[in-house]
Amino acid sequence: xxxxxxxxxxxxxxxxxxxxxxxxxxxxxxxxxxxxxxxxxxxxxxxxxxxxxxxxxxxxxxxxxxxxxxxxxxxxxxxxxxxxxxxxxxxxxxxxxxxxxxxxxxxxxxxxxxxxxxxxxxxxxxxxxxxxxxxxxxxxxxxx
Numbered sequence: 001x002x003x004x005x006x007x008x009x010x011x012x013x014x015x016x017x018x019x020x021x022x023x024x025x026x027x028x029x030x031x032x033x034x035x036x037x038x039x040x041x042x043x044x045x046x047x048x049x050x051x052x053x054x055x056x057x058x059x060x061x062x063x064x065x066x067x068x069x070x071x072x073x074x075x076x077x078x079x080x081x082x083x084x085x086x087x088x089x090x091x092x093x094x095x096x097x098x099x100x101x102x103x104x105x106x107x108x109x110x111x112x113x114x115x116x117x118x119x120x121x122x123x124x125x126x127x128x129x130x131x132x133x134x135x136x137x138x139x140x141x142x143x144x
Contacts, residue, residue, distance in 0.1 A: 003114070007087075009047025011106050023111030024060060026091060029103040036095035041075055043090045044109055052083040052114070058079065059113045060091060066109065071097025074110060081112075 006030050008014055014024035028034075030049030036042055050057060062073040075092040091110045103109060128138035135142075 001056075002115070003053070006049040007047060011021065011047070013099070014048070023113045025063065025108040026060070026089065026112050027109045028091075028103050028107045028109050030103065030104055033102050033104050035100050035102045037100050038095055038098050041092060041094040042103075044093050044103060046089045046091060046109075048089045049086060050081065050089065052081070052085050053138065055116055055118075056083055057081060057115055057117055058089070059079040059115055060089070061111050062111060063108060063111055064137055067096075070101050071095060071099075072103075072109070074100055078113075121140070 004030035005013060009025045009027065011029065011127065014026055015061070016024055017065075026046050029045045034042055041069065050058065060074065060077070060079035062077050067073045072093050072095055073092050079092065081089055093103065093109060
């Protein structure tokens, strides 16, 4: 699938790290480094604008290495870029560590997964079919 993209950053387009990667890394597009205090959040621009085909979304997800090594993750993860959105892709980073963390221009800050979706047509009913699980949830299957 081809996706139209405008790249206003100084960095290469997102790409898959391996042939089996699901996500492409997004990079910060910053004029100056941004320092996040513990529990502070900030919208980080990427310099990327995309036009997805109808029936697709771009999911913006955290990078596991950034979360483990620096305590940075995303709010509203996964974020969704809709097919009709034409603005700049931004990443809402939050610092969950106990130390200040600085984000540099060009740093890989998130990953983007392009995914197909379906629209739902609701069918109102009075009763749902029974299953073995039923209404059990929130850990009802135990810990083992």
